[in-house]
Amino acid sequence: MDAIKPELLRGSLELMVLSTLSGGKKYGYLIQSTLWESSRETIEMKAGTLYPILHKLEKEGWVKCHWESDTGRRRKWYELTAAGKKQLKSQADEWWRYVECLRRVLAPLGELSPQTA
Amino acid sequence: MDAIKPELLRGSLELMVLSTLSGGKKYGYLIQSTLWESSRETIEMKAGTLYPILHKLEKEGWVKCHWESDTGRRRKWYELTAAGKKQLKSQADEWWRYVECLRRVLAPLGELSPQTA
DNA sequence: GAGATATATATTGTGACGCTATGCATTGGG
DNA sequence: CCCAATGCATAGCGTCACAATATATATCTC
Numbered sequence: 001m002d003a004i005k006p007e008l009l010r011g012s013l014e015l016m017v018l019s020t021l022s023g024g025k026k027y028g029y030l031i032q033s034t035l036w037e038s039s040r041e042t043i044e045m046k047a048g049t050l051y052p053i054l055h056k057l058e059k060e061g062w063v064k065c066h067w068e069s070d071t072g073r074r075r076k077w078y079e080l081t082a083a084g085k086k087q088l089k090s091q092a093d094e095w096w097r098y099v100e101c102l103r104r105v106l107a108p109l110g111e112l113s114p115q116t117a
Numbered sequence: 118m119d120a121i122k123p124e125l126l127r128g129s130l131e132l133m134v135l136s137t138l139s140g141g142k143k144y145g146y147l148i149q150s151t152l153w154e155s156s157r158e159t160i161e162m163k164a165g166t167l168y169p170i171l172h173k174l175e176k177e178g179w180v181k182c183h184w185e186s187d188t189g190r191r192r193k194w195y196e197l198t199a200a201g202k203k204q205l206k207s208q209a210d211e212w213w214r215y216v217e218c219l220r221r222v223l224a225p226l227g228e229l230s231p232q233t234a
Numbered sequence: 235g236a237g238a239t240a241t242a243t244a245t246t247g248t249g250a251c252g253c254t255a256t257g258c259a260t261t262g263g264g
Numbered sequence: 265c266c267c268a269a270t271g272c273a274t275a276g277c278g279t280c281a282c283a284a285t286a287t288a289t290a291t292c293t294c
Binding site: 004005006007008009010011012015016019020022023035038039040042043088089092094095097098099101102104105106107108109 | 121122123124125126127128129132133136137139140152155156157159160205206209211212214215216218219221222223224225226
């Protein structure tokens, strides 16, 4: 499966990270691999993209994090806060609203919900 | 209905213009208003956004255009070419592929196709 | 018929943001 | 013992949508 154009991903990357964290706390590298799998090898979020997002989430108070070095290899674990869960719901709602909007705009093409197939 | 975040629109604006033109040739201002209506007053594409896109479409050979001044008010009409229709199909396909991908990523939220409601 | 508003196209400046490149450090396999 | 994979992080760059602005005509209101 081909990769999705970067321009399309813009705006939904943060949502994807939040959603991935809704399955339990994770560290950066794990978020990357989880996203890669849940998207069926489509979303390959680069480190240079992911970490600035995580830092923003932390700054906004949407995730709380703590370092762990027990295994020798240091890891920074991220976990959704209550505000983060609220934010996730908000962004997910907007996303589906956007999809519905595009569905209407693309209606003349006769592309009737290809994703329900 | 609130407006969609600009960051989300990024990447799909060109697709929306192509789709709007699939309903027959139109001039800039008409594209704006058609899009406004087909999106149920959600997509308000600004002139500063639309015209650069139209110029790109023309440059790529996806639309052919001609000036008309019969009515006194000059208008530049845009019409999809064969290559443009092909491009439209290609971009629409990618869009739905993207939506399907996000659906999987957001699956853990239990948001089962809110748009099919 | 004067002024306001809607129509109509176009350019420029700016800021947001994802990507590439780079750097540093640890761990495990060949 | 080297190299790939793991793991976090920042700097610089390019793209691109939007705000602001400019120009001009048509229509509506009073």
